[in-house]
Amino acid sequence: MDKSEFESRYFDLVSKAPGKTFLFYGNLKEDMIRWSASAVEYFGLPGEIFGDSTREWISRIHPEDVEPYTDSLMELLHGVTPYHNCEYRIKNAQGEYVWVNCRGYMTYDADGKAEWFGGLVTNMGYQTKIDAVTNLWTVHQFRSELNRLLDDRARGGILMIGLENFKRINAEYSYAYGDKVLALIGEKLREGVLHNCHVFRMDGANFAIVMQDAGVERIVEYKKFVDSFMRNLVVSGQVVHLRFKAAAAFFPEDGEFLDQIQSNLFYALDHAKLTNTDDVVFYSKELFAQKKYMTRLKEAIRECVEEDCKGFRIVMQPIVETKSEVCDAAEVLLRFIHPEFGVIGPMDFIPILENSKEIIRVGKWVIDQSLQTLARWREQIGHLPLKRLQINVSYVQFKDPELLGYVVERLDHYQLPHDAVMLELTESCRVEQTSFLSDVLQTFKDAGISIALDDFGTGYASLTVLKDIPADMVKLDHTMTRSITEKPKDKALIEFIVTYCKKVGIAVCAEGVEKVEALSIVRNAGVECIQGYYYDKPLELDTFYRKYVK
Incomplete structure (x- = not known):
C-alpha cells in the first residue's frame, strides 16, 4: 500500500466515526475539496469531491456570519496565520441554521502561496456544556439558561464583555498562551459573581454574565470590577495589555424571545466598539431605531456600489511643497x-x-477615477500637472491579493509613471499585523508605487511602526498640527519626528494646517509638504482644475 492509498483509507475510516464531526481537506489552488460522506449527507453537499468549493460553502453560511468567516479565510490565504478557528451558523440539508466550529490548518508552497487546507467541522449542538479552555459554560448553555429564565418569567440583566484585538495575543505569542489568557479572565470573572449569577464563554473572545434581578447599578458595578482586574492582568509572568468593550440588555424588557435578546445584546456590543466608548452600552429603543437606520443605510450603500458606485464621487485637496509653496500633489478623498x-x-x-x-x-x-482624471488633465495641458496623487487604502484593501495587479494595470492603461500614485495607509491598518503589511507593501514599492503612513503620531501610527513598514512618507495627524501653538510637547514631538525621518530617508507631510502660526512652526521643523485649510479645502474636480492645473 503506497502512502496516498494509506491516507485515503485513513480519511475514509476516521470520517465514518460516530458523532457530528465532519472532516475535510482540499487544494486551494484548484479550489477542489473533499468532504467526509457524513458531511455530504448532513449539509446536503454536491458530493464528496467538488470544485468551486469556497463559494459553495460560503453560500450556506448565515449572512451575519459571512464576514468573520471570510476574515479568517483571508488571514489564512495571506499567511497571517496558518491556523483557522471560527464559529458560525450554516444551513444543514433540511435548510436549518446550526452552529458549527470549524478548525483547520493551511500549508503553503515554496512561494508562500496557500496550497492545502484541511481540518474538521463540529456541530456545536453536540459539544459538551463546559468550554474546555476557560471551564465556563458554553454559548449553548447560555441559550439554555436564558430560555429557562424566560420560561420562569424571571427578570434580570446580561453583561457582555468583548475583548478587542485578541487575535494579536495569538499572533504575537501563541494559541496556547492565548488560551491561558482566556482561562485567567474566565477565572477572574467567576470570582466577581454573586448569588444567581452565571458566567459563560460566548463565541470567540466574548463573555456573558447573566444576573438575575439585576438593574443598571449592579451591571455598572460589575463592569468596574472587570476594569480593575483587566488593568493588572499577568499571565505566565507576562503583563497582558487588553482592552474590552461592554454592553448590556435586560430580560424580558429587551426581548420576549431568546434570539431577540441575544441579537440585541450583540448589537449593543457592536455599537460600543463602533463608538469606542469605555462605558457600558445598554440596549434601548433608540439604539434599535438607529439599528434600523443603519441597516437601511448599509443596504442603500450596497445598492449604490452594485450600480457602478452610483452617488460616490472623488474630490481633491492640494498638497503644497514647503519651500516653493507650489501645489505639486493632491490627496484624493x-x-x-x-x-x-x-x-x-x-x-x-x-x-x-x-x-x-x-x-x-x-x-x-x-x-x-483618480488615474483617469490625472491622464485627462495631462492631455489637456500637455504634461503631468502633479507629481503624484495620494489615495487612501484600508487594511481590508491591502488584504485583497488583486490590488497590486489592479493598480499597476490601471497605471499602465493610462500610460502614467508608477510613482504618479502614493498609497496612504489609513487608521484601519492594524499594528499587530505589521509583518504581513510589511511584506505586502514591499511588493508595491518593488513596482515603483510609494507608501505613506496616514494619521502619524496617533492611533496605530508610532515610530516603532517605521521599523517594520517600508514607508516613503509620514503624514502628521491633524490633531497634532492644530495644537502645536498651545502645546509645547506637540511642537517638540513634531520636531523629533521630522529629525528622525530625515535620518532614515522618509518625507514628512503636515496635515490639518489652518493658521499661519502653525504653518510657521511646521516649516521651521523642516517638513517637506503641507496640507490643510490654510491653503485650501477639498475641492470638486473642476474647481481643482481651474485653481491648480489650468
Whole structure:
C-alpha cells in the first residue's frame, strides 16, 4: 500500500466515526475539496469531491456570519496565520441554521502561496456544556439558561464583555498562551459573581454574565470590577495589555424571545466598539431605531456600489511643497450623497464599506477615477500637472491579493509613471499585523508605487511602526498640527519626528494646517509638504482644475 492509498483509507475510516464531526481537506489552488460522506449527507453537499468549493460553502453560511468567516479565510490565504478557528451558523440539508466550529490548518508552497487546507467541522449542538479552555459554560448553555429564565418569567440583566484585538495575543505569542489568557479572565470573572449569577464563554473572545434581578447599578458595578482586574492582568509572568468593550440588555424588557435578546445584546456590543466608548452600552429603543437606520443605510450603500458606485464621487485637496509653496500633489478623498439619506460623511460610510468588504470594489473605482482624471488633465495641458496623487487604502484593501495587479494595470492603461500614485495607509491598518503589511507593501514599492503612513503620531501610527513598514512618507495627524501653538510637547514631538525621518530617508507631510502660526512652526521643523485649510479645502474636480492645473 503506497502512502496516498494509506491516507485515503485513513480519511475514509476516521470520517465514518460516530458523532457530528465532519472532516475535510482540499487544494486551494484548484479550489477542489473533499468532504467526509457524513458531511455530504448532513449539509446536503454536491458530493464528496467538488470544485468551486469556497463559494459553495460560503453560500450556506448565515449572512451575519459571512464576514468573520471570510476574515479568517483571508488571514489564512495571506499567511497571517496558518491556523483557522471560527464559529458560525450554516444551513444543514433540511435548510436549518446550526452552529458549527470549524478548525483547520493551511500549508503553503515554496512561494508562500496557500496550497492545502484541511481540518474538521463540529456541530456545536453536540459539544459538551463546559468550554474546555476557560471551564465556563458554553454559548449553548447560555441559550439554555436564558430560555429557562424566560420560561420562569424571571427578570434580570446580561453583561457582555468583548475583548478587542485578541487575535494579536495569538499572533504575537501563541494559541496556547492565548488560551491561558482566556482561562485567567474566565477565572477572574467567576470570582466577581454573586448569588444567581452565571458566567459563560460566548463565541470567540466574548463573555456573558447573566444576573438575575439585576438593574443598571449592579451591571455598572460589575463592569468596574472587570476594569480593575483587566488593568493588572499577568499571565505566565507576562503583563497582558487588553482592552474590552461592554454592553448590556435586560430580560424580558429587551426581548420576549431568546434570539431577540441575544441579537440585541450583540448589537449593543457592536455599537460600543463602533463608538469606542469605555462605558457600558445598554440596549434601548433608540439604539434599535438607529439599528434600523443603519441597516437601511448599509443596504442603500450596497445598492449604490452594485450600480457602478452610483452617488460616490472623488474630490481633491492640494498638497503644497514647503519651500516653493507650489501645489505639486493632491490627496484624493471620497464623498457620497444618496437621494434618501442626503449627504453621508466619510466617518459614517467608510466603516460600512470596510465591514462589508465593499471597500475593495469602491477602492478600485477610486483608483481608476483618480488615474483617469490625472491622464485627462495631462492631455489637456500637455504634461503631468502633479507629481503624484495620494489615495487612501484600508487594511481590508491591502488584504485583497488583486490590488497590486489592479493598480499597476490601471497605471499602465493610462500610460502614467508608477510613482504618479502614493498609497496612504489609513487608521484601519492594524499594528499587530505589521509583518504581513510589511511584506505586502514591499511588493508595491518593488513596482515603483510609494507608501505613506496616514494619521502619524496617533492611533496605530508610532515610530516603532517605521521599523517594520517600508514607508516613503509620514503624514502628521491633524490633531497634532492644530495644537502645536498651545502645546509645547506637540511642537517638540513634531520636531523629533521630522529629525528622525530625515535620518532614515522618509518625507514628512503636515496635515490639518489652518493658521499661519502653525504653518510657521511646521516649516521651521523642516517638513517637506503641507496640507490643510490654510491653503485650501477639498475641492470638486473642476474647481481643482481651474485653481491648480489650468
